[in-house]
Amino acid sequence: MKLYTARRLLLALPLLLAISFLTFVLINLSPMDPAVVVLQAQEVPQITDALIAQTKEELGMNRPFLTRYADWLLDCLRLDFGKSYVTGEPVWSLLGPAFLNTLKLTLVASAAIIFFSVLLGVICAVTEGRAPDKSIRGTAFLMTAIPSYLLASVMIWMFSVRLNLLPTSGMGTYKHYILPASVIAVSYAGLYFRSVRTSMLSQLNEDYVLYARASGLSEKRVTLHILRNSLQVAVSIFGMAIPIVLGSTVVIENVFAWPGLGRLSVRSILGRDFRVIQAYVLLLASAFVVFNTLSDIVNAAMNPRLRKGMS
Amino acid sequence: MNLLKGMFGAMITVGLLSGCGTSSEPSAKSAEPAARANKTELVYASAKDINDMNPHLYTGSMPAQGIVYESLVENTEEGIKPLLAESWDVSEDGKVYTFHLRKGVTFHDGEPFNAEAVKKNIDAVQSNAEKHAWIKLSTKIKETKVIDDSTFRLVLSEPYYPALLELTMTRPYVFLSPKDFVDGETKNGVNGYHGTGPYVLAEHKVEESATFTANEKYWNGAPAIKKITARVLPAGETTLLALQKGEVDFIFTDDRGADSLDVEAMNGLVDSGKYQLVRSDPMNTKMIVANSGKSGSPAAETAVRRAVWHAIDRQTIARDIMGGTETPAETLFSANVNYAASDLTPMAYDPGQSKRLLEEAGWKADGGGQIRMKEGRPLKMQLYYDSSSSSQKTQAEFIQHSLKEIGAELELVGEDSSSIANRRATGEYDLLFNQTWGLAYDPQSTIAAFTSDSAYKHTTSGIADADKLYDMIDEVMVSMDEARRKSLYADIMRTVHDEAVFIPLTNGSVTVIAPRGLQGVAFKQTQFELPFERMSFE
Secondary structure: OHHHHHHHHHHHHHHHHHHHHHHHHHHHOOOOOHHHHHHHHOOOOOOOHHHHHHHHHHHOOOOOHHHHHHHHHHHHHOOOOOEOOOOOOEHHHHHHHHHHHHHHHHHHHHHHHHHHHHHHHHHHHHOOOOHHHHHHHHHHHHHHHOOHHHHHHHHHHHHHHHOOOOOOOOOOOOHHHHHHHHHHHHHHHHHHHHHHHHHHHHHHOOHHHHHHHHOOOOHHHHHHHHHHHHHHHHHHHHHHHHHHHHHOOHHHHHHOOOOOHHHHHHHHHHOOOHHHHHHHHHHHHHHHHHHHHHHHHHHHHHOHHHHHHHO | OHHHHHHHHHHHHHHHHHHHHHHOOOOOOOOOHHHOOOOOEEEEEEOOOOOOOOOOOOOOOHHHHHHHOOOOEEEEOOEEEEOOEEEEEEOOOOOEEEEEEOOOOEOOOOOEOOHHHHHHHHHHHHOOHHHHOOOHHHHOEEEEEEEEOOEEEEEEOOOOOOHHHHHOOOOOOOOOOHHHOEOOEOOOOOOOOOOOOOEEEEEEEOOOEEEEEEOOOOOOOOOOOOEEEEEEOOOHHHHHHHHHHOOOOEEEOOOOOOOOOOHHHHHHHHHOOOEEEEEOOOOEEEEEEEOOOOOOOHHHOHHHHHHHHHHOOHHHHHHHHOOOOOEEOOOOOOOOOOOOOOOOOOOOOOHHHHHHHHHHOOOEOOOOOOOOEEOOEEOEEEEEEEOOOHHHHHHHHHHHHHHHHOOOEEEEEEEOHHHHHHHHHHOOOOEEEEEOOOOOOOOHHHHHHHHOOOOOHHHHHOOOOHHHHHHHHHHHHHOOOHHHHHHHHHHHHHHHHHHOOEEEEEEEOOEEEEEOOEEOOOOEOEOOOOOHHHOEEO
């Protein structure tokens, strides 16, 4: 098991390397002079040629492309992501808190997504073709079709302004999590419960279900068996869902004024703060690898057949 | 079919839910913004964080810096007034400024404000002079001298009339406690943000909020509003909802003139009875900049530029596109700007005149062709607008339509603001949206930028009298004779007006939404600061 985990994580390294190189190349394809871009992001009112030369020198932009990449990579290995071009602060001091804020929101939202996906998925599978199944699927179809910024605005208006139950935006108490996490959960649970439903339905036709029923197991026990087996698919999906949510909270963070990664990344992209963008991409790619690996491990733990294949 | 039924059921559920909302008494449960416990607090919404408050760099929020830091002198409607300097003398030759500093002023950290502190601050700015190239004073300071504890002398390399004016600006010539300096400098970051201003930065939660508390030891008396919170609300919809709920009770158009609230939302807030709307005099001019220096572009021709000017209906833009929040602008600088020329020939909206000008210049509409041609070239130009500004896009579309009427084709290109700034610097444009620097900087900084490569050099370099124009600009900045300056400014403004390189659209102003009971909501001579220290609840 440990070996398997270690191998999975090791395999991720070349992947991360490729991703970082690609980002570096893409960023350097930008037609604008990077020094000018940095100065604009620093909102310097008038950019002179002397200032451009000075900035290039300071930021080491005169050196060849590959040298810059190699230096950056070496620093990264020492967990030093450099300083932001715009504010001069260490990248990690910007990215770290923003990442934690988004991660907190993502975990709360993911818990809600998993809970509702499994609950609704099971209900739909058990009542396949009957009213509960249909109305849940219909409602979910509608809810996922609503753009999240609109849903967010409507929910703030409803629960915060009209009913005065929750704060409109910002971070602080547990109450601040309810609205943004709900909006995220609605959008994603509406998609993922279908996977749970489908995989449960496909399990229904397996031999072991027939056998279990034939042996006189109660329907409740049978459903639990099916659920356990069908959750494997779901776990993989959720494993991917967490980094997806992590990387796509821009809209939610904007509407709810959540000081997270999404807003930081947009700001860095608009301000061409290359070092922050680089670190952001690397962070997110790592998150994908980690959560994907985690979900494989959870699956392995749940399914002895997978464990056998590993050793 | 059954799935459809399910969906139908769901729709009804949603409909019922939203129906419940509308039937209840509007805003019955919302907190009254004016009913804050002690009425000495304001919470304003801002689209951006206050950022780095270092007053000697440019990423910080100017309204926030404006209440924490102070300058030697202040720009008012009546001219330059004392602030941290009680009085000053200027030498005969206009090169030596001696400031008599206010006594007993301390920085927020308790450090004394004296000539030594003034010298350290100005020296720190000068050691990073290249970043301050826009403020011409930075290129003319030769020496800074401490005469005694409360007397400071500034020696310039040549006379420069806007020296005092540039010392009034929000940055960089404002004062930070020398204790906050890092190795005697401020250019590589600072240790703290202690100014001498009416408010103290008490807490800063990055990308969330910043809290300012009243400086009880403020030399001009402690302000009545004891606490100001700047909350970061990036989305306009949320800002509106937060205002309705009373979580936020104050907003103003931000640094960039970008309105996060539309006119309808603002009017709705005022109609609710909880808010007042106060609008300033014109603060800047929104305009289209035409590239006279781009050879081969129709925009390089005076006749074409004038035709564009005549083809635009500014009344409609101000009334219908800007919803009446801005006023039509007929000249580059509005009348309340210093030295604004009053004898310019108005170029009113007159598409007929546009067509005549184009005909005379040889741009002919042959037969059924929609677009005029000259020597085989079509009358086609590109207009660049800031893709994040919805009003610029609408204006661009309106102008595109107007130009089509006179036989010119306009291609609209939306780009982010830094790409537009880059085009302005490299000259790769025909027309682009821009705005003057603002009341505190007009006309001197905007006009100085006519000669700057990164600003309006391309815009102005193609006009017939470009060299003469640049000479006049050089002279006006050093002339110590008021009458001479007046006539030079008049000539400069007439030249660019007649050449139609800056095609004015509307005058922008600062709009404030404040709690109804708040008194003293006024403006400074700049769109980037608000005098919170003069506000109070009744």
